[in-house]
Amino acid sequence: MSLPHAILTALLEKPSSGLELTRRFDRSIGYFWSATHQQIYRELGKLEQAGLIRALPAPATPVRGQKKEYEVLSAGREELADWTRRAEDPKPIRSALLLRLRAAAVVGTEGMADELRRHLELHRAQLDEYLAMERRQFPPERDSEADRLRHLVLRGGIELERFWMAWLTEALEGLGVLDDPDD
Amino acid sequence: MSLPHAILTALLEKPSSGLELTRRFDRSIGYFWSATHQQIYRELGKLEQAGLIRALPAPATPVRGQKKEYEVLSAGREELADWTRRAEDPKPIRSALLLRLRAAAVVGTEGMADELRRHLELHRAQLDEYLAMERRQFPPERDSEADRLRHLVLRGGIELERFWMAWLTEALEGLGVLDDPDD
DNA sequence: GATATCATGTAAGGTGTTACATGATTAG
DNA sequence: CTAATCATGTAACACCTTACATGATATC
Numbered sequence: 001m002s003l004p005h006a007i008l009t010a011l012l013e014k015p016s017s018g019l020e021l022t023r024r025f026d027r028s029i030g031y032f033w034s035a036t037h038q039q040i041y042r043e044l045g046k047l048e049q050a051g052l053i054r055a056l057p058a059p060a061t062p063v064r065g066q067k068k069e070y071e072v073l074s075a076g077r078e079e080l081a082d083w084t085r086r087a088e089d090p091k092p093i094r095s096a097l098l099l100r101l102r103a104a105a106v107v108g109t110e111g112m113a114d115e116l117r118r119h120l121e122l123h124r125a126q127l128d129e130y131l132a133m134e135r136r137q138f139p140p141e142r143d144s145e146a147d148r149l150r151h152l153v154l155r156g157g158i159e160l161e162r163f164w165m166a167w168l169t170e171a172l173e174g175l176g177v178l179d180d181p182d183d
Numbered sequence: 184m185s186l187p188h189a190i191l192t193a194l195l196e197k198p199s200s201g202l203e204l205t206r207r208f209d210r211s212i213g214y215f216w217s218a219t220h221q222q223i224y225r226e227l228g229k230l231e232q233a234g235l236i237r238a239l240p241a242p243a244t245p246v247r248g249q250k251k252e253y254e255v256l257s258a259g260r261e262e263l264a265d266w267t268r269r270a271e272d273p274k275p276i277r278s279a280l281l282l283r284l285r286a287a288a289v290v291g292t293e294g295m296a297d298e299l300r301r302h303l304e305l306h307r308a309q310l311d312e313y314l315a316m317e318r319r320q321f322p323p324e325r326d327s328e329a330d331r332l333r334h335l336v337l338r339g340g341i342e343l344e345r346f347w348m349a350w351l352t353e354a355l356e357g358l359g360v361l362d363d364p365d366d
Numbered sequence: 367g368a369t370a371t372c373a374t375g376t377a378a379g380g381t382g383t384t385a386c387a388t389g390a391t392t393a394g
Numbered sequence: 395c396t397a398a399t400c401a402t403g404t405a406a407c408a409c410c411t412t413a414c415a416t417g418a419t420a421t422c
Contacts, residue, residue, distance in 0.1 A: 001409095005282065037375090038375080066417080067373065084283050088298075090306070097273060098215040099189055102332070111267065122273060123273070225403090377413085379411085389403100390401075
């Protein structure tokens, strides 16, 4: 049950419409909890019904195609604060790539090296993007408590990408040895 | 679409019944792609209908409560081999904990340190379990290609746990400074 | 007035989770 | 013959994904 809380966080950072939220999910918050616009609109409806957020003063009857901004109500802020304190176990890892390598142990590794290289490139690109964000958003002089926390979250993403790059590199070395008996 | 492939891999490693698969998912394969027995039974039905696996010679009418073993057919093996070669992008990270820390940047960090310590302990326990598996399953003398690949997958899990422990430790230091002005 | 873009939404299907139901087998 | 456990399954719901639908607004 994290999507509603992701939305509450985003709306507290800045009241927004559904489409604006979608865009922000494509950038910052979505790096750790992605969501499509369909999910977001549905969830905005639920949050409004539950009295955790409300649409800002809008034209009499808000219709399809017309912008609708939301802000968080105090009940929403409380729910979010509760959530940060609640005990919630980490979910087990889900990696299709690890799984695929394990499948390759049974049916053969032919063709996997290309895919691993492709993933390595994707993770390198993601890492570069995070590092650029880090330079832009967290220059040394910004050092409020909120900044430190957001920076910590971003460093989590950075280190995760570094982990994947290291692992993929190791995997490719392993495969290389197997695929090129010349070594 | 990874669950069916996880099941095919498990069944190739050893033909099994639904319950046996469930148990093995609780141990090895499930560490990277978990599944409940309900998912597994549903998926076994689909795989059988699709002609990728079949139930081993069983009593005339296999009934509820009676064990039913499955094995992979050649079509299943081919599908699995195809899957290892297919291009499939990594899914973006989904971490409720990173998200919660980001929420805490808005609503306050009170009470989060306990939760971070709890997670640190859980990851430490998981790491210990992986390391025990590594000692048991991959002693130096085992070194076939399949063993090397499975070992690589396990090392992925190990390094991921180490990543989380390092990040949580850093996060706690950060919070500690904020929560204990004595430092 | 046609086209592109902004903005909100519906529908359908797949996947995952939780709770419950039911028969077979074994141990006391 | 009772209880525990093994084993397979159903049902309902939450969540996520993909494709499509529709109205509003700006631009040429």
